Amino acid sequence: MPSDKQRAALHDLAQHLAKAVDVFHTERLYQLLTNFYFIEAKVFILGAQPLIEDYDLVRNLHSLISWESLNTLILIQDTVRLSSHILASDLEKAQVTGQLAGQLLGRLLAYKTPQIQALMAQAKLRNHAWLCPLTPSLIPPRGYLLRTLTGHDDTINTLVVTPNGKQAISGSDDKTLRVWNLETGETLFTLSGHNAGVNTIALFSDGKKVISGSDDKTLRVWSLETQETLLTLSGHTDWINAVALTPDNRWAISASWDKTLILWSLEKREVLLTLIGHTARVNAIVVTPNGKQAISGSDDKTLRVWNLETGETLFTLSGHNAGVNTIALFSDGKKVISGSDDKTLRVWSLETQETLLTLSGHTDCVKAVVVAPDGKRAISGSDDKTLRVWSLETGETLFIITGHSDWISTLTITSDGKQAISASWDKTLRVWNLETQETLLTFTGHSAGINGIVVTSDGKRAISASWDTTLRVWELETGKTLFSLIGHSDWISAVTITPDSKRAISASWDKTLRVWNLETQETLFTLNGHSRGVSAVVVTPDGKRAISASWDQTLRVWSLETGETLFTLSGHDAGVGTVAVTPDGKHVISGSDDKTLKVWSLETGETLFTLSGHSDCVNTVVVTTDGKQAISGSDDKTLRVWSLETGKALFTLSAHGEWVNAVAITSDNKQAISCSDDQTLKVWDLSTGRMITSFHGENEINCCVIAPDNKMVMAGERLGRLHFLQLLGR
Structure with a gap:
């Protein structure tokens, strides 16, 4: 850990530089803020936020530096953010892991200005082992994404922003609410x-209290000043999906x-009315500005408009062909x-009870929607993992925002309409800039998740x-398709190649393999025989046979000369997700959702032994080049590293x-690289x-793979992005 003296020294340096107001000192600070070693030291000792504030200092003195220098500082600051x-x-681990260098290169390589290129050159000179991006494969600065907030341990279901736009409050399946500082990205308290x-949160108009609804069938009112529960409301007999407050904050409706x-x-802490009419679960609720009506959306495909004085349904809006998940009210309360x-999405008139617009474009369920303060745009979030910004005048999609790797459950917009969260x-929250953006980067990759990568024997x-x-x-060499x-x-789950690199064999959820x-x-031909999706495939060292693994719980051994099944290996109690063959071609190892690996003889088709020890599904297996x-x-x-001689871990x-999805080994058996749902590649x-x-x-x-030179690493992400990296300092 850095000492208190080290921290204080760097802090004093930053404070001293912060007082600089003349050209000399401003230029000196500019030089420091474009120096990789200073940036790394400050992040390591004090964290990213104090560094981000240093850039704000120089940006405020923009008249003392050139436009090109100012642009450089903005790019670096946005990258750090x-x-x-x-x-x-x-910072938490008190270790320099190379993350900063990788993040800078992965986001800034597309920018060719001398200052940026000089910073990149410094970053590449690290003495430690690290994975160096060769292409700009990370989200760049000047794009829609401003910041990512992490901290929840499970799905995030609900989100509100305080009236001053400085804090956000989120609710999660991890049973907690988190209050965030939107300027620093830090959790203020839980x-x-x-x-x-x-599942749901509503904020009181004074910004001092919040009410939440939960799968525990209760609502809780919290003080954001004391961080205590003020009251608990019980009455529902099942999960609470949504909550809203009347404008005077006297009533809540769930x-x-x-x-x-x-x-x-909320004053008497009692039920005033129970509104009955929907025939399926109710997912959403909003209250009109006059506080007299509420509009609800349900899995019964309808919206209902309620009189909050009598509890009666005023009218029903029908038109959707499936459940209604989310509702947003226009500021005038008329739509x-x-x-x-x-x-x-549908825009409805509450006066004529008609559909005014139907917005089509999402490829999966729409789970969230908000209307911009000016009433001209709407932003929606979907199970297709995208946000769409719509014109409410034409019904057209203005632009699409990607970045989340799973379903989008909720979103909100700041009062100025410039940012969405x-x-x-x-498990993340993301802050987006809704103003028009331009970036230099077009991502390299597929239009959907990459499940497997293989490199030809010549490494080209x-x-x-x-x-x-x-x-x-x-x-x-170029990273081009x-x-x-x-x-x-259907989905292609895996790919391998023959030793001569002339043929590829792919495995798919369409239950087939194809030889290309x-x-x-x-x-060349299609291999049919599995009764469920094929998850993995390998080729024997002599190039004559392929072995496939399937969710039908079997492995099949195929002749690559005739395309016929030679024999089937059965023994797993659940789907088989991975397979590897030993270098001598005599044995095959499979991993299964039954939590075990099995070692099979390719001569007799018998199970030699079972490797037990994992406590969950086995997703990947590789064998060292010596076969041991x-x-x-x-x-x-x-x-887990296993001995294939003893069968022991x-x-x-x-x-x-998170889950480990794939692993690759260098040809000298000295290092392994693994990849995971935690979004990382790790070198061991x-x-x-x-x-x-x-x-x-x-x-x-x-997925990940190591080229024959033991330096080039490729990795595929769930959104289709491909990373080209070099393992340096090994």
Whole structure:
């Protein structure tokens, strides 16, 4: 850990420089803020936020530096802000892991100005082992994303922003509410008390209290000043999905899976009315500005407008073809917009009770919608993992924002309409700039998750397999796509190549494997036989046989000369997700959702022994080049190194925070690289079991591969982005 003296010295330096008002001192501060070693030291000792504030200082003295220098500072500051949730881990662990260098290169490589390139050159001179991006594959500055907030341990379901726009409050399936500082991205405090997930939050107009609804069937009113529960309301018989407050904050109205809404007196702490009429769970509720009506949305496909004085339904709005998940009211109280499981949004007139606009474009359920303060735009979030910004004048999509790796559950907008904050099942909140943006970067990759990558024996090309049902062949020197292979009718889960690199074999959820000629780009033949999706495939060292694994709980051994099944290996009690073959071609190792690995004889088809130890599904397995050890990765967040001679686990590698999806080994068997749903690649020393370094992507990383030179690393993300990296300092 850095000493208090070290921290104080750097803090004093920053404070001294902060008082500079003349050209000399401003130029000196500019030089420091474009120096990689100063940036790394400050992040390591004080964290990202004090560094971000240093850039604000110089930006306020913009008349003393050139436009080009100012632009450089803005780019670096925005990059540090984008990466701050990742850099925080270095500070917590008190270690320099190379994350800063990787984040700077991954986000700034597209910018060719001399100042940026000089910073990149400094970053590459690190002495430690690290994964160096070769292409700009991370979200760049000047894009829509401003900041990512992390801290919740489960799905985030609900979100509000305080009236001053400085704090956000979120509720999660981890049973807590978190209050965030939107300027720094830090959690100010956590509110704990619910016994189940928090689904909904509404903020009192004074910004001092908040009410939450939970799967524990209760509502809680919290003081944001004392951080205590002021009162608890019980009355629903099932989960509470939504809550809203009347403008005077005297009443709350809640919506539930029990198909009812309840109107509560917050002063008397009692039920005033129960609103009955929906025939399925109620998902959303808003209250009109006059406080006299409420509008609810339900899985019964309708919206209902209620009289809050009598509890009667005034009228019903019908038109959606599936459940209504979300509602937002226009500021004039005359129109409402709803989002549905039918993938559309509808704008309704509350005066004529008609649909004014239908907004189509999302490819999955719409879970969240807000209306901009000027009433001209709406922003929606969907299970398709995107945000869409719509014109409410034309009904057209203005632009699409991507970045979340899982369903978007809720979103809100700041009072000035310039920023949106979204929350997702990926456990993050993201702050977006809604003003027009321009970036230099067009991401390289597929249009959906990448599930497998393999490199040719000469190290010149790679082949990736994707959920978008295509294979892509890449030139490793340039990172460009050479051509695509199209033929499967469903997700492609894996790809491998023959030893001569002339043929590729792909495995798909369409239950087939395809053998491709990489010279003619044609399908040579299709392998049929599995009764469920095929999850993995490998080729024997002699190139004559392929072994596939399937969710039908079997492995099949195929002749690559005839396309016929030679024999089937049965024995797992659940789907088989991964397979590897030993270098001598005599044995195959499979990993399954039954939490075990099995070692099979390819001569007799018998199980030689079973490797037990993982506590969850086994997703990946590889064998060392000497055939003596295997390394497996699991949903239990660990990797295990096994002796293939004794069948025993030698040691366990623990550092990932989520499922381990894939692992690759260098040809000298000295290091392994693993990837995970925690969005990281980790490099391991196989002699000590120690993690050497880590690279943090933007989303869950599904697959990784090491080129024959043991330096080039490729990794594929769940959103289709491909990372080209170099392992330096090994």
